[in-house]
């Protein structure tokens with residue numbers, strides 16, 4: 015019997031497929047279409063087992079679909095802008111393009127070695143000007159539609175990486191990449207107004223029957239829709255002054271207004287320094303503000319973190335009962351959610367409860383569960399029961415309202431009848447209104463780094479901020495830059511200096527580049543028409559192939575990439591470029607590949623099993639078949655070379 019020799023069989027057939035154009039997309043409209051897509055990789059070096067798994071799964075679906083008579087689109091490309099290339103270039107006195115394109119060649123050779131059925135003619139490389147020019151074009155269309163904004167706000171700045179970071183890229187005050195301390199800076203940055211689409215991004219999750227439940231849940235939580243009310247509290251004037259003003263809070267529990275025993279402002283609130291200026295409270299309050307500025311808001315809002323606060327010396331008036339309520343600054347209040355001010359109800363909110371216990375503030379019980387009894391030991395001046403004992407935590411479920419004026423006896427809780435009743439009364443009294451808030455923030459897209467897509471904008475002293483005219487695209491990244499010598503786009507005079515397209519006077523270019531997530535937000539559309547020189551893609555091409563029938567990628571993209579892509583699709587739809595609402599019909603998040611002990615493979619642990627070595631030993635078919643059969647695609651796979659050897663023997 016002839017021995018199985020993959021090293022003879024595989025190259026022979028791969029050559030035959032190439033020569034016959036087996037993988038060329040047919041564009042045969044007489045057949046039903048099938049778009050099979052795997053998330054394009056970052057060219058960080060050679061491929062790892064996670065890639066092998068992801069791309070093998072996609073390849074099998076693509077081949078199966080082809081054999082079943084579908085017209086199949088199965089493309090591959092590279093998410094090729096980003097910081098690692100730039101850092102490698104700085105270290106090795108080289109250029110990011112060199113590193114990037116070399117890695118792309120290495121990865122491509124490995125993909126070919128694996129026999130993956132891509133139509134290489136459709137490759138999209140994010141750092142190619144033919145691609146990024148259309149990213150700039152899309153940016154300009156977003157701008158025209160009012161979806162681009164430049165504004166100042168406190169952002170996370172990594173002095174080490176010399177760029178701003180998204181909130182998600184900061185853990186315990188440290189940069190996710192370099193672990194250096196992150197600073198808060200008030201900076202003017204570019205934003206995409208993804209919040210304009212918050213409601214639709216949430217609603218349309220219902221269309222995604224082919225997505226894992228947990229991914230949809232993660233997106234819903236990220237968008238974070240809350241229904242509640244805005245309630246106005248009157249600020250009592252400081253002694254001897256007459257500066258009464260109103261502070262509005264956002265609350266999901268207006269039914270608990272009678273339990274409000276203190277009032278909280280975020281440390282970043284512009285009101286805080288005003289309230290304490292020149293008072294005996296100033297030093298302590300400003301020290302708290304300073305300490306809070308060193309920790310990210312996301313971190314500070316985490317439930318289990320110790321809370322810190324300081325009294326401002328000022329009071330507000332509770333609109334439902336006229337009570338005087340002390341105003342504190344607390345570090346668990348975030349400035350950019352709701353109104354940045356909170357009516358604290360320790361009996362109904364666990365964070366407020368812990369804060370009240372720590373600073374010895376009153377806890378007024380106003381809602382009771384079925385078997386709760388009031389603790390009648392302590393009463394305040396208003397003859398209300400106040401507890402400082404016995405309670406271990408707040409009560410957040412539905413219950414019966416007590417000590418709540420005319421609402422006493424009603425059912426309270428989130429979305430309860432008492433909520434509606436109180437909102438109605440507040441509205442009638444002109445002291446509040448219904449309100450919906452989203453956790454989702456606008457997408458900060460500017461980065462102070464070289465290796466990205468230049469933002470097509472120009473600053474002119476006379477005309478202000480001017481978009482680069484479409485016919486001048488692309489704004490090319492200059493090639494002659496010495497990053498190791500500390501050169502940046504901002505110091506590259508030839509790049510930065512330009513003439514104003516409006517008045518022809520001297521002007522300067524924007525020198526920030528776009529977040530690389532903007533590149534991955536529409537690459538799947540470019541694959542449908544990759545060589546178009548008039549548009550990012552022809553609408554009829556995209557409409558034929560889209561939505562992607564099967565998308566495959568890692569769970570780490572559950573929110574950012576998948577949410578941004580959904581946002582881009584909706585804007586492009588509103589522009590008339592596509593006629594569908596959602597880009598990815600079915601989503602598979604493949605499981606991790608673990609080492610033989612069940613540990614995650616990583617370079618630092620030195621337990622990485624190289625696909626190249628395995629293919630060299632057993633052939634690509636054995637590796638592919640092994641990785642498919644060892645575990646269900648969405649479950650973890652524990653590497654076991656004996657299993658691979660068995661698969662080789664079987665073949």
Ligand code: ANZ
Pocket residue numbers: 239240264265266267270280346347348349350351352353354355356357358359361362363451
């Ligand atoms: C009073 C209250 C009583 C609240 C109660 C809750 C329970 P979600 O559901 O996430 O939207 N809050 C409002 N703005 C805040 C901010 N900027 N920083 C920190 N906390 C803030 O949360 C809404 C609730 O979070 C609001 O309702 C408010 O506390 C608090 F028994 O108001 B609540």
Ligand code: ZN
Pocket residue numbers: 172173174175176189190191192193194
């Ligand atoms: Zn950093």
